[in-house]
Amino acid sequence: MIDKILKDDKFIAASSTHIGAVLDYVLALGYGFGIVARTDQIKFDPPLPEEILKSFKMPAIFLQLEEYTLSSAHLSKDELVFEAGFGPQDFASTLSVPFYAVLQIVVDGKGGAAYLVNELRRLKVPAKVIWTPTTEKIIEAHSLALAAVQKGTMVHRPGRELDREARLARKRPIGTLGGFGWAAPQGDTSALLDAVTLAHWATQTTKRRIGRKQRGLA
DSSP, X not given: OHHHHHTOHHHHHHHHHHHHHHHHHHHHHTOOEEEEEEGGGOEEXXXXXXXXXXXXXXSXXXXXXXXXXXXXXXXXXXXXXXXXXXXXXXXXXXXXEEGGGEEEEESTTOTTHHHHHHHHHHTTOOGGGOOOOOHHHHHHHHHHHHHHHXXXXXXXXXXXXXXXXXXXXXXXXXXXXXXXXXXXXXXXXXXXXXXXXXXXXXXXXXXXXXXXXXXXXX
C-alpha cells in the first residue's frame, strides 16, 4: 500500500511542493540541518565506489548538511543538490535528492523528540522527570563534555561503538555564537555520543538528590 502511495503522481507533486518550500526556507536561514531520504532515489555524481554503497544497508539514510556541504546546497527544479564526502577517504560526490524522496527534515537533532515525550506521558511518567533540552542547554552540554574529556575527568568503560563514534565525530556549529554539537560522517551516527554528552550534563547540573529513591514504572 505504501509503495503505491509513494509512486502516485498526485502524491509526488503535492509532497514535492511542500518539501521544496520547507527546504527553501531552511536553506535561507543558513543553519545546518539534516534530512532523512530514500536511499534508492538519491543520485550520486560521480557514482560512489561499491564498497561505500554496500554500507548503505537501510532503505533510508540520514544526511547532515553543514559547513562546505551546506554552502554547496541549492535547489534545482525538484531536487536538493549538494556536495558531500563519503568513506574513510572522504570520496567527493554531488548528490541530487528529489523532494519527494525526503522523508524528514531535522534541525538541531530534535526530530523524534515530540514522539518520545508523548510516549513517556502515555506511560504516566511524571512531567518533572521528562526533560526536553533547549538549544542553549544542548550547547552547554557539549561544551561541558569537551572540557571534561580534555581535563580527563570524563571517562568510560571500553565500548567499541562509543569509541568509534568519538573518533569520527567532529564539531557542527549551532547558532552564530560559537556553540556546537557533534557531527558524524555522512550516513553514520553520533547518537550514542550525544546520549553520553547529555547524560554527563545531567550529572553536573541536576538539582535532584542523587541518593533519593525514585518511583519506578509498573
